[in-house]
Amino acid sequence: MANVFAFAESRGGELRKVALEVVTAARTLADATGGGEVHALLVGAPGIAGKAAPLGAHGADVVHLCEHPAFANANPEAAAALAAQLLKQTGARAGLFPASAQGRDLAPRVAAKLGVGLASDVTAFSAQGDAIHAKHPTHTGKVIATLALTGTPALLALRPNVFTPKESAKAGRVESVAPVADPAASRVVVKEMRGGGKAKLDLSEAPVIVSGGRGLKAAENFKLVEDLAAAFGNAAVGATRAVTDDGWRPHSDQIGQTGRVVSPDLYVAVGISGAIQHLAGMRTSRTIVAINKDKEAPIFKLADYGIVGDVFEILPPLIEAVKAARASRG
Amino acid sequence: MKIAVCIKRVPVMDVRFRIAADGKSVDETGLKYDVNDFDLWAVEAALQLKEKTGDGEVVVFSLGPDAVQEQIRKALSMGADRGVQLKADRAPADPLSIAKALAAELKASQWDVVFFGKVAIDSADQSVGPMVAELLGLPCVSAISSLDIANGRGTAKRELESASEIVEFPLPVVLTVDEGLNKERLPNLKGIMAAKKKPLEVKPAQLDAGTVNVVAMELPAERAAGRIIGEGAAAVPELVRLLQTEAKVL
Ligand SMILES: Cc1cc2nc3c(=O)[nH]c(=O)nc-3n(C[C@H](O)[C@H](O)[C@H](O)COP(=O)(O)OP(=O)(O)OC[C@H]3O[C@@H](n4cnc5c(N)ncnc54)[C@H](O)[C@@H]3O)c2cc1C
Ligand SMILES: Nc1ncnc2c1ncn2[C@@H]1O[C@H](COP(=O)(O)O)[C@@H](O)[C@H]1O
Numbered sequence: 267m268a269n270v271f272a273f274a275e276s277r278g279g280e281l282r283k284v285a286l287e288v289v290t291a292a293r294t295l296a297d298a299t300g301g302g303e304v305h306a307l308l309v310g311a312p313g314i315a316g317k318a319a320p321l322g323a324h325g326a327d328v329v330h331l332c333e334h335p336a337f338a339n340a341n342p343e344a345a346a347a348l349a350a351q352l353l354k355q356t357g358a359r360a361g362l363f364p365a366s367a368q369g370r371d372l373a374p375r376v377a378a379k380l381g382v383g384l385a386s387d388v389t390a391f392s393a394q395g396d397a398i399h400a401k402h403p404t405h406t407g408k409v410i411a412t413l414a415l416t417g418t419p420a421l422l423a424l425r426p427n428v429f430t431p432k433e434s435a436k437a438g439r440v441e442s443v444a445p446v447a448d449p450a451a452s453r454v455v456v457k458e459m460r461g462g463g464k465a466k467l468d469l470s471e472a473p474v475i476v477s478g479g480r481g482l483k484a485a486e487n488f489k490l491v492e493d494l495a496a497a498f499g500n501a502a503v504g505a506t507r508a509v510t511d512d513g514w515r516p517h518s519d520q521i522g523q524t525g526r527v528v529s530p531d532l533y534v535a536v537g538i539s540g541a542i543q544h545l546a547g548m549r550t551s552r553t554i555v556a557i558n559k560d561k562e563a564p565i566f567k568l569a570d571y572g573i574v575g576d577v578f579e580i581l582p583p584l585i586e587a588v589k590a591a592r593a594s595r596g
Numbered sequence: 597m598k599i600a601v602c603i604k605r606v607p608v609m610d611v612r613f614r615i616a617a618d619g620k621s622v623d624e625t626g627l628k629y630d631v632n633d634f635d636l637w638a639v640e641a642a643l644q645l646k647e648k649t650g651d652g653e654v655v656v657f658s659l660g661p662d663a664v665q666e667q668i669r670k671a672l673s674m675g676a677d678r679g680v681q682l683k684a685d686r687a688p689a690d691p692l693s694i695a696k697a698l699a700a701e702l703k704a705s706q707w708d709v710v711f712f713g714k715v716a717i718d719s720a721d722q723s724v725g726p727m728v729a730e731l732l733g734l735p736c737v738s739a740i741s742s743l744d745i746a747n748g749r750g751t752a753k754r755e756l757e758s759a760s761e762i763v764e765f766p767l768p769v770v771l772t773v774d775e776g777l778n779k780e781r782l783p784n785l786k787g788i789m790a791a792k793k794k795p796l797e798v799k800p801a802q803l804d805a806g807t808v809n810v811v812a813m814e815l816p817a818e819r820a821a822g823r824i825i826g827e828g829a830a831a832v833p834e835l836v837r838l839l840q841t842e843a844k845v846l
Contacts, residue, residue, distance in 0.1 A: 567821070570823040
């Protein structure tokens with residue numbers, strides 16, 4: 267019997283999808299290792315209590331809830347102290363975090379506090395005797411390492427959009443927990459949050475990504491990419507470094523070796539050559555579509571469906587056709 | 597300002613990797629190496645900070661075999677003042693082992709800022725910086741894409757998923773650098789000559805056994821070969837049909 271800890275990430279008073287992914291994965295691990303308890307940690311500003319229920323519904327036996335005004339924004343110093351204490355208190359065999367921007371900041375702090383191992387950006391894991399084995403892409407996704415974590419608790423940061431959230435029959439109980447380190451005394455303070463409105467789907471969560479490259483010729487032509495994303499309804503917009511370097515899109519949209527790594531169900535590459543550094547960020551997408559006027563472009567070697575031609579000719583009818591397809595599906 | 601920068605020697609990635617005979621490491625035959633991209637931006641940030649404050653020292657640390665001296669020299673040729681190699685047969689797979697060895701060395705001096713790259717592109721751990729901060733008891737801001745330091749305090753921007761945050765922090769601090777903060781300078785001839793004479797100290801790395809080990813490495817499954825379905829706008833209906841019936845994403 268082994269308890270498993272799960273960090274439930276929230277932002278702006280809302281759970282993030284990765285929170286449900288991490289809790290679901292924790293449930294799976296606990297069940298596979300003799301049915302221990304899943305202990306989730308949810309921190310946030312007063313009112314976050316209202317968001318605890320989905321964590322129980324996805325398999326948390328206990329949701330440890332810490333409400334504090336200084337948890338309104340990310341507060342990794344105070345969150346790490348609390349996570350480390352709960353991992354110890356619950357005798358957890360493993361601690362799961364999301365490999366999100368915040369999770370990848372938090373998990374290493376907790377690992378260092380506890381002096382235990384961490385596997386980052388994990389795409390699969392299993393208990394193997396006393397160890398936990400985790401798959402972790404290295405070398406810009408060109409190599410997959412299997413890591414064995416032998417310390418207890420073993421910490422894993424799970425790649426977003428890989429572990430599918432699943433409801434479980436249980437309903438967890440909520441327990442309030444006091445902070446370990448005063449959240450108001452953290453040395454690093456978030457002064458301002460920009461963007462992140464709820465309506466906008468993020469690259470790491472979107473089932474569909476429409477990405478644009480230099481082939482779009484100018485920043486204003488990204489409207490076509492945005493319109494195609496809007497036509498799909500569940501899509502986010504990505505970009506190449508050529509485009510973010512030129513300031514057509516923010517760096518946070520960049521996909522690739524030095525940008526974001528994504529694995530959506532569908533990746534549509536528009537006017538993108540398919541440089542090796544770009545492929546590093548999207549090669550694990552389930553289905554890849556490429557539209558490029560150069561039939562020798564390397565992106566076509568990877569594309570399940572390629573169309574050779576001018577984006578300015580192809581995108582307008584494609585936008586209409588995708589809209590029509592969705593409308594007819596109802 | 598006393599500024600430390602930790603840099604890692606990593607393979608250049610534009611190759612097809614092969615798995616070595618042991619089944620758990622990358623075959624190093626024929627690989628080329630460079631300073632990890634993010635660490636070049638960390639070095640640049642350190643140099644700019646030194647230039648802005650007008651005095652101080654930039655010290656570069658790298659843990660690994662003697663070959664890492666090549667990467668340390670590159671940082672020195674960009675303008676860093678001196679280098680320290682923490683000698684080890686190889687950089688271990690457990691980021692906490694690397695962090696402990698770096699922290700043990702960094703602890704011996706007082707630093708205003710300790711810079712790291714956001715992530716090493718070979719290990720892809722994105723862990724060593726925040727771990728060192730924790731071990732040294734210093735505040736940490738990770739993955740920064742803008743930085744302003746004045747009067748013992750700093751402001752930085754961090755990019756999140758579809759959002760960003762502006763954070764304030766006191767010095768001393770540990771910072772990890774994301775792309776977008778700067779573009780690294782290229783070493784010029786004068787820098788390269790000067791680097792040859794700059795001090796590079798070699799010390800044994802204090803490595804523990806760690807609790808994370810690689811048990812296997814493999815290449816990812818190959819994708820099926822690409823398929824061109826048509827040309828121009830005429831191919832749009834076929835694409836939509838395939839997305840609906842074959843890929844089932846529409
Ligand atoms: C260390 C390092 C890290 C890097 N990291 C990244 C990274 O994280 N992400 C990244 O993306 N890149 C990265 N790069 C850059 C990468 O090497 C490429 O330069 C970049 O991906 C090219 O972007 P692109 O495809 O938009 O532009 P290009 O390579 O210029 O390709 C534009 C494409 O558009 C096509 N095209 C032009 N006009 C039209 C039209 N009217 N209709 C249809 N097609 C058209 C062209 O045929 C061409 O194939 C990195 C490079 C280095 C050295
Ligand atoms: N062997 C090493 N020597 C010096 N610095 C390192 C080493 N390994 C990692 N680092 C630093 O830690 C950062 C993050 O590495 P990682 O956690 O492995 O992704 C790198 O960008 C470097 O700044």
